[in-house]
Amino acid sequence: MRRSRATRSKLKRRNAGRSSRSAALLRRDKRGLFSSASDLRAAYSSGMQDAKQLRASGFPAVISNSLKQRINESWTRRCEQRPSSSLTGKRIADSSHYAEGFMAELNLPSQAWLPVPKHQSAAAVVLPSSGLNIAAIQELLRLPLDEIIVVLEAQGEKGFAEARRLPGVTIVHITESLGQDVGRAVGAKLTKAETVLFTDGSVFIPAERLAFLLAAADSSTDVALSDISGAVGLFSQWDDITRIRAFMNWSLGRPDLAANSAADLPQAWSRRAIQLVGAELLAVPPVAHQFVIQHKLTVTAYLIQKGTHSLIRRTIAPFSDTAAERLIIGDHIEALAAAMEHRGSRLSYLDRSRTRIAGRGGGS
Secondary structure, X not given: OOOOHHHHHHHHHHHHHHOHHHHHHHHOXXXXXXXXXXXXXXXXXXXXHHHHHHHXXXXXXXXXXXXXXXXXXXXXXXXXXOOOOOOOHHHHHHHHHHHHHHHHHOOOOOOOOOOOOOOOOEEEEEXXXXXXXXXXXXXXXXXXXXXXXXXXXXXXXXXXXXHHOOOOEEEEEEOOOXXXXXXXXXXXXXXXXXXXXXXXXXOOXXXXXXXXXXXXXXXXXXXXXXXXXXXXXXXXXXOHHHHHHHHHHHHOXXXXXXXXXXXXXXXXXXXXXXXXXXXXXXXXXHHHHHHHHHOOOOEEEEOOOOOOOOOOOOXXXXXXXXXXXXXXXXXXXXXXHHHHHHHOOOOOOOOOHHHHHHHOOOOO
């Protein structure tokens, strides 16, 4: 039964208000692109128009993942009609209001869904580093994901029970610890999605920021990394792990990546990249990182949010010898060894042979 005009008007105002947080966040987007009030009203109105068409088609107006995907498809078509297909803060703010208008027209309460222009299936693989953060999963539920896989390692019954209460989430419960990053390989094998978003289930990151990684891997990027450059400080403040990560990127001919690495979450991979690397290799992020660069896949770092990387950042004294650091450094040495086997021992560095000959007394 249709609601009264007054009730519908009240619902629309409430739905519009719920999108204010995401709108405010994106108005401060570092890309310098802003949504005006008129832009947001236009997006809201467009959502209502498309909802009328969907209702006329007989599609059931009930809250479901199918409805979320239909809203996303409609938004994607509208984005394709615009001059630029690039995802910007402005476009994300518009998309939030579009979804609100869509839901209001269908007389449904807001779900804070965030449409992201995409053309392929997408999934999230969630790897809690220190206990499952339900709020982090709720942000993923706002995105147009076909499936969400949570890999719980040695979390105990309490963590398992909390995860099971989440709607539309597949739980992989492993009672023992598989080892650092092995959950990535497990999750990648379980999904057939064309785009896979890997996230740390312990860290809250707004869906508005994760959307950039999702859209990048859906379009022109094979591996979309988190840019942590702003979190590591000046070179003089870098710890040993940060230095070896940057050294590996320089050695592979990608100084533009600085200290950014596939070791950090969140990140998104295309199916093409996963198939080339092999799901098993995702369990050793530095090796997977060098592999995609070695095979000239598109690897780009995106600024997501300061301080949201999964690798624990702390000041490490020179030559400290913790087990975690030894493992990380060992993985990078393995990655560099694999690269040298393919490209030679000097990698991207010039072979200054005349200097070495002169040093032996054999040149002029």
